[in-house]
Ligand SMILES: Nc1ncnc2c1ncn2[C@@H]1O[C@H](COP(=O)(O)OP(=O)(O)OP(=O)(O)O)[C@@H](O)[C@H]1O
Ligand SMILES: Nc1ncnc2c1ncn2[C@@H]1O[C@H](COP(=O)(O)OP(=O)(O)OP(=O)(O)O)[C@@H](O)[C@H]1O
Ligand SMILES: [Mg+2]
């Protein structure tokens with residue numbers, strides 16, 4: 001039975017997609033069969049793995065009940081990893097879901113059919129707290145929160161924790177916090193160190209040991225359609241995501 | 255009659271808020287009375303100017319017709335700049351607006367009453383293409399598109415241009431593109447140079463001469479609640495936004 005992890009933070013550009021792709025790839029290399037669900041209409045997790053964001057059927061059609069989830073699962077050629085691609089159609093889902101029955105539960109129902117075939121399911125979320133992110137939190141066993149070491153990123157954390165609490169109370173009592181992941185850490189700046197210290201103070205016990213440094217190889221890899229592990233495995237970015245994967249594997253029992 | 259400029263891009267973390275605050279402050283220093291509208295529920299433009307994101311009344315209440323816009327305008331102590339602050343209530347607006355009359359037009363109607371009092375109105379948008387951003391594009395004379403020099407940021411540009419075209423056809427025939435602003439440009443990386451070259455190739459004529467370099471002073475300033483011009487005016491970040499403001503002033507006739 002797969003462990004489902006949602007990668008969420010309404011703050012934009014904090015490393016959600018980069019974490020979703022590279023954590024999934026690292027879990028795959030460690031021999032864990034992993035499904036990566038791209039639940040962001042931008043489709044960055046889809047294109048970051050070399051797939052097209054213009055396919056006929058995608059997660060949008062599955063969510064709206066027009067096809068099964070298994071019919072859209074694709075193997076992008078990354079060891080141990082399958083993907084549910086996203087397309088721009090998903091932009092319409094936020095408004096279209098607003099008025100349907102059990103609108104928060106659609107993704108959880110869909111994933112139910114596939115959980116037996118994987119060890120992990122990783123869901124990349126858009127930068128918002130709308131119905132797509134709520135669906136992901138309702139479907140997840142835990143939420144992994146990437147956090148850039150910057151001022152604005154800290155600001156949104158209290159509101160995100162509040163949203164997680166509300167989803168736990170209303171839809172998903174088992175939802176826990178997998179952890180807060182510091183991303184784009186730049187040891188040369190005071191800002192990164194100050195934010196990290198402040199986080200340790202307010203959220204101690206919830207922060208991953210692994211810290212992802214700012215590393216240009218991480219931002220170059222998507223233009224080759226590959227996770228960084230297949231672009232430059234010796235880079236500090238790749239090594240950090242391998243370390244993150246072992247922390248995640250040690251957390252759970254799968 | 256104020257010129258209304260929306261700062262929009264659905265890609266997260268590309269520098270929308272940083273541009274909105276620092277462009278508004280630079281226009282204020284140049285003697286142009288400027289209204290900064292924080293239309294993002296995250297409230298980063300509000301807190302980045304030292305104001306609280308927990309006030310009783312905000313742009314949310316004005317949009318929902320509960321108070322006038324002028325009653326929520328605040329002077330944050332930045333020369334020539336007033337602000338319409340945002341609070342977390344705005345998170346609810348996307349869903350609440352979904353089923354009301356002329357839902358795309360609410361912000362344009364509100365701003366109509368204030369346009370005479372300012373030279374410029376600058377609107378900070380959330381990282382999405384939902385009803386809040388559509389409202390901002392409907393109310394605007396032009397859209398300024400901040401673009402990080404990274405692969406994923408390039409990907410969303412075609413879809414954003416498509417959305418601008420659709421808003422122009424359906425709601426706002428006068429909507430033009432103020433320009434594409436390259437942000438967080440790092441001259442040490444090939445990626446920044448390659449993205450800049452690719453942009454010049456596909457969007458030539460629409461790109462600002464001014465390029466905003468990656469500069470840590472820009473990310474430090476918000477923790478002091480000040481635009482970078484009031485935190486470190488000699489920094490390259492501050493100088494770049496002063497240059498951007500003169501380009502914007504030369505574009506228009508105000
Ligand atoms: N550790 C890192 N070092 C350097 N660049 C990074 C790192 N992590 C992510 N990036 C780059 O920063 C940008 C933002 O990251 P990413 O797109 O993964 O964030 P996101 O949270 O998914 O954004 P969005 O909110 O738009 O979904 C991307 O261009 C990515 O390549
Ligand atoms: N030129 C720059 N140099 C260094 N840091 C920058 C620069 N511009 C913005 N930043 C920092 O990068 C982060 C992202 O910028 P910002 O929050 O302005 O982007 P945004 O597009 O408004 O994000 P969102 O999509 O969440 O609204 C912030 O922490 C900001 O301080
Ligand atoms: Mg993303």
Ligand SMILES: [Mg+2]
Pocket residue numbers: 270271272294298379380
């Ligand atoms: Mg912003």
